[in-house]
Amino acid sequence: SVPSLAASGDFLQCLSTSIPSQLVFTPSSPSFTSVLVSSIRNPKFFTPTTVRPLCIVTPTNASHVQAVVLCGRRHDVRVRVRSGGHDYEGLSYRSERPETFAVVDLANLRAVRVDRAAATAWVDSGATVGELYYTVAKAAPELAFPAGLCPTIGVGGHFSGGGMGLMMRKYGLSADNVLDATLVDANGRLLDKEAMGTDLFWAIRGGGGGNFGIVLSWKVRLVPVPPTVTFFDIQRSVDPGAVNAVTKWQTLAPALPEDLSIRVIVQTNQALFQSLYLGTCTALVTTMSSLFPELGMTRADCREMTWLQSMVYVNSADTTTPVETLLNRTTSLSTFTKNKSDYVKKAITKDSWEKIFPWFNKTGAGIIILEPHGGRVSGIADADTPFPHRSGILYNIQYVAFWTGNGTDAPNWISGLYDFMEPFVSKNPRGAYVNYRDLDIGENTVVGGVTSYESGKVWGEKYFGGNFERLAITKGKVDAGDYFRNEQSVPPLVSRK
Ligand code: FDA
Incomplete structure (x- = not known):
């Protein structure tokens, strides 16, 4: 439903009674565009035809967030919440269809409070993972947190998915390490773990952002790291070696000691093996020469550093880049991207890899990133959290197409390769990772004012497998009216069919 102009006016009026005006930006505010664009990652969603919000609210405390939800409910204006703005489909700040909505941008709510003795922290959703890493390591260098590689990812969306x-092979996903959380629900109530109850606390730890409420803060378990970790980047060309090495990597990487993660980035005719080892070079070289001699890793490949430095190095490939760069929240709008994902349960044969590699020399070719599972991330039962890609998964594939210049259309390369990969990846359903949001796998239809369960099931079972139904039932309990809604939000399932 598109609210009338009068409803929008009433909504803004309602906000003005509870929220200082300098925290509310409408398109007529001089800084509206700069606030809107502040965390947009993908220029695809910043064009003259992009459906933009009626206003952006930048709360500085929980009561402001509650007020936006209460005003929105009263005047029939939906909200979308943005933490780091890294959603691959931009769903935190733009709508695919014409719709009147407000954005709650949590960038001002980004405190990180570390309890060193308890090895826990409270981190607000608007913090970036880079800010989290930096603050934890400065307060307690023996502690760290398992989360993503790009420092500007927002905690709010990242932990939600x-x-x-x-x-993750040693400590699981970020969501696996969440101990408590505070959330504003569809009735504007502020709830903690105890008040939200088992189902809702289960759902917010991996069931995807934008579905169940606005998570303000997360209490997390911090994890021990040694004073020295070792990083390596080893590149192999197809001729010789890459095909054999990738073929072997598929079953080896998920079975390696949990302190060792080796991911693979395939680009042109190269495979880059990128690794973090929670230990010293000497131990790593011994492990690698006995388990993965094909890579020919030697001491010369080792980059020893602190864990915090490794989170910089993985992006900069330079050991002298200051760790303070993790605090930089500026994102660039120069590159268009399109991302898709898959899961692999059965190793792809060498013959098939020989047919996959030529895809990376085609016009419009991007890259794929292979992330090994196994260890802790695979040891948790499928139903313990909404994230179902656990036991039996060898690795995740992320497909990335990128381009610059004009045009918002992704190169055909990415959909062509995705189709080509179908025989090799998980099926019934073909799995996907909700944090690599992809609207191609299905979009909701709204029937009688509420998202239909049938339309949600199409994409929902790909992201959540057998957990999708419980997510929908939980949504039905906490937001039966489907207030928190977007093109790929969990539909409310109120009565079991
Ligand atoms: P954003 O603010 O766009 O939110 C994403 C979704 O969550 C939206 O639907 C939004 O409404 C909702 N949401 C946001 N804040 C919320 C809150 N407080 N409460 C409830 N819902 C909320 N992933 C990964 O697992 N490992 C990785 O290494 C990477 N690397 C990576 C690099 C780059 C460059 C990008 C662009 C993305 C990744 N990702 C990733 C994917 C990333 O985890 C995913 O995009 C997250 O949802 C981003 O969270 P943000 O808060 O930044 O997004």
Whole structure:
């Protein structure tokens, strides 16, 4: 439903009674565009035809967030919440269809409070993972947190969808390490773990952002890291070696000691093996020469550093880049991207890899990133959290197409390769990772004012497998009216069919 102009006016009027005017930006505010664009990652969603919000609210405390929800409910204006703005489909700040909505941008709510003795922290959703890493390591260098590789990812969306990173084999996903949370629900109530109840607390730890309420803050378990970790980047060309090495990597990487993660980035005719080892070079070289001699890793490949430095190095490939760069929230709008994902349960044969590699020399070719599972991330039962890609998964594939210049259309390369990969990846349903949001796998239809369960099931079972129904039932309990809604939000299932 598109609210009338009068409803929009009433909504803004309602906001003005509870929220200082300098925290509310309408398109007529001089800084509206700069606030809107502040965390947009993908220029695809910043064009003259992009459906933009009626206003952006930048709360500085929980009561402001509650007020936006209460005013929105009263005047029939939906809200979308943005933490780091890294959603691959931009659903935190733009709508695919014409719609009047407000954005709650949590960038001002980004405190990180570390309890060193308890090895826990409270982190607000508007913090970036880079800010979290930096603040934890400065307060307690022996502690860290398992989350993603790009420092500007927002905690709010990232934890909501799981959170994969180079320590997930040892410590699981970010969401697996959440101990408590505070959330504003569809009735404007502020709830903690105890008040929200088992189902809702289960749902927000991996069931995807934008579905169940606005999570303001997360209490997380911090994890021990040694004073020295070792990083390596080893590149292999197809001729010789890459095909054999990738073929072997598929079953080896998920079975390696949990302190060792080796991911693979395939680009042109190269495979880059990128690794973080929670230990010293000497131990790593011994492990690598006995388990993965094909890579020919030697001491010369080792980059020893602190864990915090490794989170910089993975992006900069430079050991002298200051760790303070993790605090930089500026994003660039120069590159258009399109991303898709898959899961692999059965190793792809060498013959098939020989047919896959030529895809990376085609016009419009991007890259794929292979993230090994196994260890802790695979040891948790499928139903313990909404994230179902656990036991039996060898690795995740992320497909990335990127381009610059004009045009918002992704190169055909990415859909062509995705189709080509179908025989090799998980099926019934073909799995996907909710944090690699992809509207191609299905979009909701709204029937009688509420998102239909049938339309949600199409994409929902790909992201959540057998957990989708419980997510929908939970949505039905906490937001039966479907207030928090977008093109790929969990539909409310009120009565079991
Ligand atoms: P954004 O603010 O766009 O929110 C994403 C979704 O969550 C939206 O639907 C939004 O409404 C909702 N949401 C946001 N804040 C919320 C809150 N407080 N409460 C409830 N819902 C909320 N992933 C990964 O697992 N490992 C990785 O290494 C990477 N690397 C990576 C690099 C780059 C460059 C990008 C662009 C993305 C990744 N990702 C990733 C994917 C990333 O985890 C995913 O996009 C997250 O949802 C981003 O969270 P943000 O808060 O930044 O997004």
